[in-house]
Amino acid sequence: MTDRGSSGPQRAAGADAPQLTVLNLFATPLVIATLPEAPALNAELKRIILAREAAAGESVQRSNHGGWQSTWDMHQWGGAPMQKVLAFARNIVDSVTVDRAGKRHAIAWRVNSWANVNRQGHGNQFHTHPGALWSASYYVDDGGVGADASLGGEFEIQDPRGVAPVMYAPYLTFPGPDGAALGEAQRLTPQAGMCVVFPSWLSHGVRPYRGTRERISIAINFSLGG
Template sequence: MSDPLGPRVRRLFATPLIELDLPDSAALNAALVQVIAARRATHGGISRSNVGGWHSDTEMAQWGGEAGRRVALEALKACGAYTHDMGMKGAEPRFQMGVEMWANVLPAGAVNQHHAHGGALWSAVYYVDDGGDRDSGSLVLLDPRFPMNRMYSPDLVFAENGEMEETTVRIAPTPGRMVIFPSWLMHGVRPHAGPRERISIAINVVAIRARK
């Protein structure tokens, strides 16, 4: 039992990370595989943070069909539940939430370099296919305080109950799961090494001033 008069640790200013598993994701993912393959067959893709692989245009909310719309709506619903407008007066919202969405297809060896999403409020990734290897191709989130927390004593880190504080968090790709985080949080994807292509959908949720 801890000493009630002993030191207490309060962790301040946490970075929110939202994870949710979509119901009936097997059928949803099968439909997404088809619609992404169809788009890929007619569009060469663009180059952003990806090194290798195929990055679609950011208009998947328009060409993604019913399956794509469901992913977009799930992201909007989750982000809306964790967003509060401090200047809102009455019941009329001052902002509308919009999305830009794209598909990422990574063959073995492909990665996404670390980056953030300027101009957006929330960012999300939805996993369609882990490529047959959940131990590779993980999403890597960087501590936003880095390198400040390593500047003076790089070998000394905060520890509590024997657990050391980490400067990175890795999240394995899990089909049917959506991971949401603030758009300013630096993130990337480790090299994929599976026998199949790793397929995911990235989403930016943007706040747009509502028209009066």
């Protein structure tokens, strides 16, 4: 049996069983990159974001459980440091966007963006970003979770394969890592300087942060017609 995109060639059970080809369809891209000049840039971004939080006071309420979320216009008030993050994320999005024939196009992206500050006990419920093609999370300060996973605050992604895991016999699946992940949420531990790009329809959230610092991130949506 040849299992494309998962494990290597295998034989089906039985001495006379035919060789099978298994196509692992509907892969979901998650793109991760690290901004080269992140340490100096993040120090300035943190200063800008915390000053904005202090001046704004109340938080925008969306998916956040506690914490502070800015208005969706950080690209207008984040200054040169934010423009560098935007350019970095835009370059990633450009590199992974093609039409149905596999051809790249020059796209004038429209963006909205906002800052998130989570402190102890804060997180975000599962949500999607309607009206956008790609979304990005950039980590200004990981709150120490990059060095100590016990602090929580992971970026959590729901399996997009709908009701598959609850249809019938959820303890059975198919071979390979995609089978083992069926119905399971996947968690990614953020690190300062990391940029994660994903389809905007992918349901995601943030696990409660258990540290004593600020966990600071920037969210960006990319839609057409900028």
